[in-house]
Amino acid sequence: MEAILDPLIAGILQSFEPLNFAMLILGCSVGLLVGALPGLGSVNGVAILLPVTFLVPPTTAIIFLAAIYYGAMYGGAVSSITLGIPGASTAVATVFDGRPLAQKGKADLALVTAAVASFIGGTISVILFTLFAPPLAEFALKFGPPEEFTLMILAFATFIGLSGDSIPKTIFSILIGLVLATVGLDIISGKPRLIFFDIDGFFHGVNFLVLAIGIYGIGEMLWTLEETKGEVQVHKVTSSLKSLWNNVRKLKDYFATTIVGSLIGYFVGMLPAAGATPASLMSYGLAKTFSKDPDSFGKGEPAGVAAPESANNAASTGSMLPMITLGIPGSPTTAILLGGMIIWGLRPGPLLFSEHPDFVWGLIGSLYVANFFTVIINLAFIPIFVRVLTLKFTILAPMIFILCIVGGYAPTQTMHDVWLMLLFGVVGYLLRKLNYPVAPAVLAIVLGPLAEQSFRQSLLMSQAEMSIFVERPLSAVFLLIAILLAAYPTMSRLIKNGKTAE
Amino acid sequence: MKVRTVELLMALVLALVSIAIMIKATDGLSISWVPGKGPGSGVWPFWLSAAMLVSCLMVVYQWFRGTTPESRSDELFMTPETVRIIGITVAALFLLLLATHVIGLYFSMMLFLIFYLRVMGRHTWLLTLVLSLATPIFLFFFFEGALVIPLPKAYSEPLFYPLYDFIY
Structure with a gap:
């Protein structure tokens, strides 16, 4: 126990160092705002603002970005409830009951419920995270290149098996990400690869941020511009200290739902393809199924707000577990954090715990602190966030475009990358309209170089024998699970067809 | 243009892009197995883009069979x-x-x-x-x-x- 408690306390104290604390509060506030704005979620905020963190040390940077991640999970509920539009896809399920509550004039109850449930979800998951992370990292120390490679295959297989998107389109998305990652100088032979049209800009490769900001910045804004042409109606929120306390006390009515939601969120969040959105939908579905009064759901049931909100917060922490221990991101947002860690000169994976304990425990400690302060900031500033939401999208959109452009320029400081980002944004928007999933591509471009490296290292180890991937027990297990996952949708369809044929 | 038209066109364009990348990947790089050493530097981009081509052709195949919602939708792609x-x-x-x-x-x-x-x-x-x-x-x-x-x-x-x- 002491082995966890001591570094944890050190990590929490780290969050209170002046610079870290300032960035943490800033991150929570930015996250709340980003989450609350329709069309922008944690992944957009983290992608667009990552370049800003080059200024500060890695620990401060990760604390800032993790705080944005956290804040965005809280913020998503604000627009789900007051506008009836999910502030981020993770808050879709919050609309189901949050909106009816707001229409009944109980927006304050819905907002407080969301905040309290988020806080509980965050707390439970961060405790689980603290307990699970060190042993998992220690286990992962046994991994060699073959295990690393097959684990990445497993991560990609979850997209094929669990995301529910079209399978060929999902595979395409994964592959294009992996191929884009190979552009530039080959890490092993040093040869230039895929220098399209002999443009010099491709020699330094395609930075993952160019793709991430293109898709989640420019593409997302285009998407939202198309969606929000109409005017949005905001519900009034009246709130006083007394009603706040009364609303917090209603927690006992939906406490069990919140606990279940937190656990679902945490475990579903760890899977790369699943994450906060399906976790919150599952949690909502379960809460409704096991409720004494399932008919009240969808008509303004506080438990229907608590269930998805606890789950999406818990999922955001859950998705950091594989990122920090295995080097496999559990969500698009953590994929971008992982890419950030590589830029800051850290090698993600189990060695982080022994080589950069300050970084890891600083992050874990900051999650406790960020969770606490986000709930306070959230409750205190709800009226201000609601005001910001009434801003016309034609003000917000151009400002975000500008941020994307400077954010895309900053990492490599070439206009080449900015042009490429615009191209990715437009193509990403068009592909998204045809239901091509974009998240796998972002994950793949981050993992691509690591995957290729571990693949080729494995083959160097085995003198070019492919059998190395099945001869080692762990990697064989990973591969087997990956194959089962990838085959799952086809199998279940065949079984279904077989049944209907009878 | 209708959604289903764009769906087909997009899959064909992406298939052409995949072929272009495959050709580019052979540019001065070895795309085959180097005995005793494993894959050459072109293997990864070449075979992945080959698989990309296959996935695009699968989208086209599904379009002709009409098994996906996008391949049946007669709605306007963009109003x-x-x-x-x-x-x-x-x-x-x-x-x-x-x-x-x-x-x-x-x-x-x-x-x-x-x-x-x-x-x-x-x-x-x-x-x-x-x-x-x-x-x-x-x-x-x-x-x-x-x-x-x-x-x-x-x-x-x-x-x-x-x-x-x-x-x-």
Whole structure:
């Protein structure tokens, strides 16, 4: 126990160092705002603002970005409830009951419920995270290149098996990400690869941020511009200290739902393809199924707000577990954090715990602190966030475009990358309209170089024998699970067809 | 254009892109197995883009069988209103980047903001001018001053000399 408690306390104290604390509060506030704005979620905020963190040390940077991640999970509920539009896809399920509550004039109850449930979800998951992370990292120390490679295959297989998107389109998305990652100088032979049209800009490769900001910045804004042409109606929120306390006390009515939601969120969040959105939908579905009064759901049931909100917060922490221990991101947002860690000169994976304990425990400690302060900031500033939401999208959109452009320029400081980002944004928007999933591509471009490296290292180890991937027990297990996952949708369809044929 | 038409066209375009990448991957690189050493440097991009081609052909196959919602949808891919707002936005962004090569990012972003806020958003001149002046000024001090990342200025560089004296 002491082995966890001591570094944890050190990590929490780290969050209170002046610079870290300032960035943490800033991150929570930015996250709340980003989450609350329709069309922008944690992944957009983290992608667009990552370049800003080059200024500060890695620990401060990760604390800032993790705080944005956290804040965005809280913020998503604000627009789900007051506008009836999910502030981020993770808050879709919050609309189901949050909106009816707001229409009944109980927006304050819905907002407080969301905040309290988020806080509980965050707390439970961060405790689980603290307990699970060190042993998992220690286990992962046994991994060699073959295990690393097959684990990445497993991560990609979850997209094929669990995301529910079209399978060929999902595979395409994964592959294009992996191929884009190979552009530039080959890490092993040093040869230039895929220098399209002999443009010099491709020699330094395609930075993952160019793709991430293109898709989640420019593409997302285009998407939202198309969606929000109409005017949005905001519900009034009246709130006083007394009603706040009364609303917090209603927690006992939906406490069990919140606990279940937190656990679902945490475990579903760890899977790369699943994450906060399906976790919150599952949690909502379960809460409704096991409720004494399932008919009240969808008509303004506080438990229907608590269930998805606890789950999406818990999922955001859950998705950091594989990122920090295995080097496999559990969500698009953590994929971008992982890419950030590589830029800051850290090698993600189990060695982080022994080589950069300050970084890891600083992050874990900051999650406790960020969770606490986000709930306070959230409750205190709800009226201000609601005001910001009434801003016309034609003000917000151009400002975000500008941020994307400077954010895309900053990492490599070439206009080449900015042009490429615009191209990715437009193509990403068009592909998204045809239901091509974009998240796998972002994950793949981050993992691509690591995957290729571990693949080729494995083959160097085995003198070019492919059998190395099945001869080692762990990697064989990973591969087997990956194959089962990838085959799952086809199998279940065949079984279904077989049944209907009878 | 209907969704189903775009679905097919997109899959065909992506298939062509995959073929182009496959050809590019053979450019001076070994795409085969080097005995005793494992894969050559071209293996990874070549075979992955080959698989990309296969996945595009699967989309095309599904289109002909009509098994996906997109391959059956007769709805418009983009309504005229969508084409207008997205078209203008993308064109404005394109011009913004193009102008950056001539007058630098700070001035082109100013023009972009004026256009977008005033013409697209129909906001007041006061709000337009405040935002289009404040944004580049803030970004200047943040990027050049705090982060020491100079943003592109092209021919507008001399105008910034007095400001450099101020921040450095």
